[in-house]
Amino acid sequence: MARHGLLVLVLFLGWSGSVAGNPNARIFFLDLRGKLVSATPEGADRQVLIEGLKGQPDGIAIDVEAGHIYWTNMGDYAADDGSIERSNLDGSNVTTIVKAGGTWTGKQLVLDKQNGRLYWSDREGLRVMRVNLDGSGLETLVETGRGDEARKDQRNWCVGMAVDVAGGKIYWTQKGGDNANVGTIRRANLDLPRGQTAINRSDIEILFDGLPEPIDLELDLAKRHLYWTDRGNPPDGNTVNRTTLDGPHTRTILAGGFGETIGIALDLQGGRMFLTDLRGNVYSLKLDGSDRKTLFTGQGMLTGIAHADLTRATTRQQ
Numbered sequence: 001m002a003r004h005g006l007l008v009l010v011l012f013l014g015w016s017g018s019v020a021g022n023p024n025a026r027i028f029f030l031d032l033r034g035k036l037v038s039a040t041p042e043g044a045d046r047q048v049l050i051e052g053l054k055g056q057p058d059g060i061a062i063d064v065e066a067g068h069i070y071w072t073n074m075g076d077y078a079a080d081d082g083s084i085e086r087s088n089l090d091g092s093n094v095t096t097i098v099k100a101g102g103t104w105t106g107k108q109l110v111l112d113k114q115n116g117r118l119y120w121s122d123r124e125g126l127r128v129m130r131v132n133l134d135g136s137g138l139e140t141l142v143e144t145g146r147g148d149e150a151r152k153d154q155r156n157w158c159v160g161m162a163v164d165v166a167g168g169k170i171y172w173t174q175k176g177g178d179n180a181n182v183g184t185i186r187r188a189n190l191d192l193p194r195g196q197t198a199i200n201r202s203d204i205e206i207l208f209d210g211l212p213e214p215i216d217l218e219l220d221l222a223k224r225h226l227y228w229t230d231r232g233n234p235p236d237g238n239t240v241n242r243t244t245l246d247g248p249h250t251r252t253i254l255a256g257g258f259g260e261t262i263g264i265a266l267d268l269q270g271g272r273m274f275l276t277d278l279r280g281n282v283y284s285l286k287l288d289g290s291d292r293k294t295l296f297t298g299q300g301m302l303t304g305i306a307h308a309d310l311t312r313a314t315t316r317q318q
Helices: 147-152
Strands: 025-031 035-039 047-051 057-063 068-073 082-088 095-103 106-112 117-122 127-132 139-143 158-164 169-174 183-189 205-211 214-220 225-230 239-244 252-256 261-267 272-277 282-286 293-296 302-309
Touching: 025 057, 025 261, 057 117, 068 106, 082 106, 082 117, 095 117, 095 127, 106 214, 117 169, 127 158, 139 169, 158 225, 169 214, 183 214, 183 225, 214 261, 225 261, 239 261, 272 302
Parallel strands: 057 106, 057 302, 106 158, 158 214, 261 302
Antiparallel strands: 025 035, 025 302, 035 047, 057 068, 068 082, 082 095, 106 117, 117 127, 117 158, 127 139, 158 169, 169 183, 183 205, 214 225, 225 239, 239 252, 261 272, 272 282, 282 293
8 A cells, every 4th residue: 555665765965855945844734536636735756655555545734753644444334343553754654543433434634642632523423523543442532312313413424623722722623414504613712521421511612603614623822813714615615714713703704716625724824724725736835725736636636634744754664
């Protein structure tokens, strides 16, 4: 599956870097049909790191210091066989972190490096979950329903995921049906309230409701901004959006006209964001939605995307 052998690349020396800005920056994105791809943030040096992935990869997170890429696999929606895998930064040494069935339909994935954890939304599982980086301590933090009837109601489907470790908050989307305008963005405390469970916790806030079809999330904690993609029909859907974390929670549509928008990644140092859509496009935009550029087209059915500064990437074999 991996493009290279056992050794992790010496990334900041051996990998062609960005032609502008940070020369050690890369973007990584997933093709639902089984590919993990990397490129510069300007759309050059495209490299297929892994092909032939099984299980419909969706969410992606990069641990630069450890030299790892993590991703969720949605699996077969009817089989409850989602999983999480990891590889080295060059695509070698693919390892299972959460075995098949440990999650139902893993979606957007977030790395909490400080505490050594992964967080993700589980769509058909109707959950928000986390696990230690070694696969131990699998835990459900939010459960929006149980059983087949609850699963049929797409308002219960958890999709996007973001984590504010310092602020002690998790954020997630519950997307609703296609173009149904019943999607929500919610948040809760990082840990369960004492004496409560994932299904009855009382600290959940609804920041937005009535959204077309909210998907993935990203946070700019310095500016207290929340960004998200939305796959609903235009003019309100197929957009990238922003609001303030601290209120008032007013939706600002930054850009639209995408093709089933899904993945979002922020490059805060560079003042830009990256988006993917199901029509196989990768875009870059400034954080205000201007200066839109199409980096790639015809890439398959794209899901998650991540941006990483590889300056501190390890050269140690994992």
